[in-house]
Amino acid sequence: MRALISVSDKNGIVEFAKKLQELGVQIISTGGTHKTLEQAGVKVTGISEVTGFPECLDGRVKTLHPNIHAGLLAMRSNPEHMKQLEELKIETIDIVVVNLYPFKETILKEGVTREVAIENIDIGGPTMLRSAAKNYQDVAVVVDPRDYDLVIDELKSGNGISLDTKFYLCSKVFAHTAHYDTLIAAYMKRERQDNNLPETFTMTFEKVQEMRYGENPHQKAAFYKEVVNTDGLLSSAVQLHGKELSFNNINDTNGALELLKEFEEPTVVACKHANPCGVGTGENVYEAYVKAYNSDPTSIFGGIVVMNRELDEKTAEEINKIFVEIVVAPSYSEKALEILKSKKNIRLLAIENITTKQDENSYDLKKVAGGILVQTIDSKLLSGELKTVTKKQPTEQEMKDLIMAWKIVKHTKSNAITIVKNGQSIGIGPGQVNRIWACKQAIEHAVEFLGEDSLKGATLASDAYFPFSDCVEAAAEAGITAIIQPGGSIRDNDSIEACDNHNMSMLFTDMRHFKH
Structure with missing residues (x-):
């Protein structure tokens, strides 16, 4: 049995490779992964020994070779495939362990150039993943380090890696490469400054948390965030206290934050069921809160309070007189935190740069049965002079x-x-x-x-x-x-x-x- 290992994220890879080796699996590897494994004492066969061709073009070409992809794509149950491999002196590859160049991490760096971003687009990795996943009946393909133990446990059982597990691993691959390619496409669109709605619409999100339930207890739910442009938004919030947010908490808080971002002066927005129930502005956040509270002291109960200035002790004391689900501020004074944390169930969130608005070309999405409505966000307040x-x-x-x-x-x-x-x-x-x-x-x-x-x-x-x-x-x-x-x-x-x-x-x- 042979395994090809080529990873950018090297967390856990040495331990995994050593366990594979102990189980009699031959390790093939490339570039930096080869060096890491070899230095750790793992016996490794270099990719050039398998292809008979040197890595070239600064490593851009190393696995794009028939000796690799024929070894991945050959169906073991097809006699003609196996005959051709024998004639071509190509050996099968049974396990592929690949994760990709860090494109996401690269584009999130401040000031990254287009050239650097594009250099971090993986070519050979996705190709190997797709080849291995297409032939999942015969090849186990691992893209997620969290699956290393699963693979080792099944190999240790003596029955090999089950077909169900191989299909599970295969499905993760196509989700992973779709996410990766969508990030690249979105980056290219931003670089072109293309503000048009495309003929085909794809977006990708990463899970932040599973939720106990959705809008109602019988509905499943999770919260996903966009990968880029989350500065000042709810998906970048740091929770300082309280239970995890629910589906309705997140939806309602987002509505409050959208309104808050319209104001530059000290402002407090109280929100219930995604609608404002009280808004106040003033010389300071305390004055603004009192106005927001007094405008509807009934609806604010069990609601959400957001503000665009640091929450101070005096304001915290006022908020603490009633029950609110969530408080959001750019920061909290030490005493304010102490006061509000006296209530176990209140959620306290901090959002740095809370006044930062979404890019005007960001999308607003509404799911309808059988489709999706897409529009740019309502970023303007006025069209011109009143x-x-x-x-x-x-x-x-x-x-x-x-x-x-x-x-x-x-x-x-x-x-x-x-x-x-x-x-x-x-x-x-x-x-x-x-x-x-x-x-x-x-x-x-x-x-x-x-x-x-x-x-x-x-x-x-x-x-x-x-x-x-x-x-x-x-x-x-x-x-x-x-x-x-x-x-x-x-x-x-x-x-x-x-x-x-x-x-x-x-x-x-x-x-x-x-x-x-």
Whole structure:
């Protein structure tokens, strides 16, 4: 029995090779792996002794040879194959142990050049893996060091490596090479600065964790992350305390973080079921948290709180007065951590560079039965200059609040209405099947928690245009004085006229923000 070993990741390879040798397996190897094994006392046959041809072109060509691939691909049950091997004096190879050049690790290095990246694209390795995996009935192919013990245990049994195990190993190979090739294709697309949606769509992700269940207890789930461009995102978070995150935790926290990234000033976003339930801005994170909490002290219970400044002791004491599932901040003071860790079940996450936004050409994916919807992320807030379409212009404070309301409504499920006053969300109406219901819900929300007077001089944002003037009328009756919306309805004039009649200002953005 012969084994060909050629690995970039050499963890555990010496011990594995020694065990193979003790079981009577002849070891063939290449380049750096050959040197490592030989120095460790493993008897190794060099690849050139098998091919009869020297490694050349700085090691680019060494295993691409009929003596290797015929030895891998020959079907032992096919008499004609075995006859040809005998005539050509080629011996079979029964075990292949290969992992590939570190392309991923290379492209993740800061400042890596295109030339260096491309030099780390493996050619011979994937070819050997695919040859061996195609002939899995006769060849055991090992791409994952975690499978070394499995192979040794089956060899020690005296019955050889089972067909089921060989097929399991074979399936891992094709998953591995698909992942590897997808990384290369994605890198090439980025290098070309190609922002078009391709004719065939492939992406690859790496598992972060298995989950106890998915959205509901009867569903299986796992969390996967992208390999590159994760700076400042949830997939790069460091968990400092608490139980592992659930499916819903991750989905909801991601929604909160997307909204948080719209703000530069100290901001706190409270989120429930992927919708914001309270947003506050202020001179510091404590002031921002108090505003976010007071805007809806009911919904924040059991929710998620994210902020874009270090969490300090004073803010931690306030948060600790209620139950929240998750707190996310760029960092925590030592005392703040001590306070929050007093609760066993709270999850505390730190995300360095939490304000970093995704690249505007990143993809948003939605799975549908039998296919997938792909779009670039909604990276823009405004399409250009805002247009005041009413006689009355907004005041300076109203303008600030209008922009804040527009940021919030962008990240609220459609149909959505948000109401903001003095840097605080005071009413949010998410996910309604018609816009007037969302508007009424947001107004009722404000009245319930902050009182009717809170709406006097407040501002309102709608994620899409008003098809009728009913939302304007409801806003005017509540005391709201300024509105921001995309415009574009054939009945825009009805809403503009209603605003003028109530001495309200209205701004058009010429850009909608549906979120489904």
